[in-house]
Amino acid sequence: MTPEKKGWKEIPLAGVCWVPSTEYKTGDWSANKPVWNTEKCVRCMLCHIYCPDGAIKYDPETNDMIFDYNFCKGCGICANECPTDAIEMVIKGKE
């Protein structure tokens, strides 16, 4: 969730968005989070393709899969689709 919240006198009427939707962090809706295992991962990018929130990116410089926990809702599709079991879903706070 966006950290700084405004009062009713400051925001536009009718729910008009005054920031782009990317500024609205939805990651705290999740109960589970994916944990990535770099050893098992073959960089097939299926997780990136399947992620419904666009929360998984590949960094070619470091050869890492980057999980954006500001937007990951913990649905587990990435872990389910991963052909090498390189993603494990864990309960938040117990990782």
Next chain:
Amino acid sequence: MAKIEQKTMPLNGDAAVAYAVKQCDVDVVAAYPITPQTIIVEKFSEYVANGEVETAFVCVESEHSAMTCCLTASATGARTFTATASAGLALMHEMLGVTSGCRAPVVMSVVNRALSAPINIHCDHSDSMAARDLGWIQIYAENSQEAYDSIIQAFRIAENPEIMLPTMVGLDGFVLSHTLENVNVLPTEVVKKFVGTRNIPLVMNHKGEMVPFKLDPETPLTIGPLDLYDYYFEHKRQQEEAMRRAVKVIKQVHDEYAEQSGRSYGNGLVEPYRLDDAEIATVCIGSTAGTVKTIVDELRENGIKAGLLKLRVFRPLPAQDIISCLSGKKAIAVMDRACSFGGNGGPMFHEIRHVLYDLPNKPPLVNYIYGLGGRDTPPYMIDSIYRDLQKIAETGQIKDKVQFIGLRE
């Protein structure tokens, strides 16, 4: 004295509404015919067919669609109008809340009719009373003249950038909608000038720029999106604030209109009738106020200090006016043309009673539920209410707080 020469036309309530809308330069009308509102839709389609207006008329398949169409057209900056009654208003229920939440200043006439079942086409206020908490301004007309005047005022009130709330104007089904009356109408150019063009406020968009509050491809906006526990509450508080501001704006618009037309209705919110020195009083809305005025005159001739408080606006509730008008009365009867089943009285009774709770010396207050499903409310019935009030004023004793009048036991 009216300063502007006006034409007297023989109009029933529905035709008076249609004529007012014709003069208000409305961009979009989307409506579905339903008794007793049908004449409004028929008359207005004639204006469209004859090329007398430049309005886009959308024949929709239901009232839910009618309100959706008006909301979306309004969101593009268009001036919009629709009309409905009873089951039609009930079918709109969902979209009434969406329209007020999107702050779309749609104007609608509700030709008040009983809700089914059993099916009934005649007048009571159960339809619009069931919509009282949906963020719409509610004005009720006593006669066709007031219906005409109120529609014109409604556009100015709804579209005020400080308000931006949809507004409904209630008129009693058949009693007004189908009854011919001499209605004085202003020249069209005067009405057009009075309502003006829509004044669109600026809002901050997602790029942080101030842009006109309307859907326009040149300046994209998102209106009414997902809004959870973090901001929904704030947006509802804004609607409440707009309602509070409307109290002042309704009076201003009423006064400005009165200056031009020579017609006024109290202060625009409430219309007290011989109430200043009255000891006993009734409170009512709609066409019954006309009958009550006649009885008040008769009682006054017989030395009885009777008065009436006609509520013209029910949302926002003019609490301060109600307090100042009714404080010091010896007995008050609130007349409700709607039932709030299991609610210990009708909706008007609840509201008048809650407002008067703040008075140090609370006047005795009783409730009469009357006229459901178009049951006639003849003068003798009103007279009997005042007789009851006299007894209450004398003895201070209330036998039945909530009574059904005109009902067979």
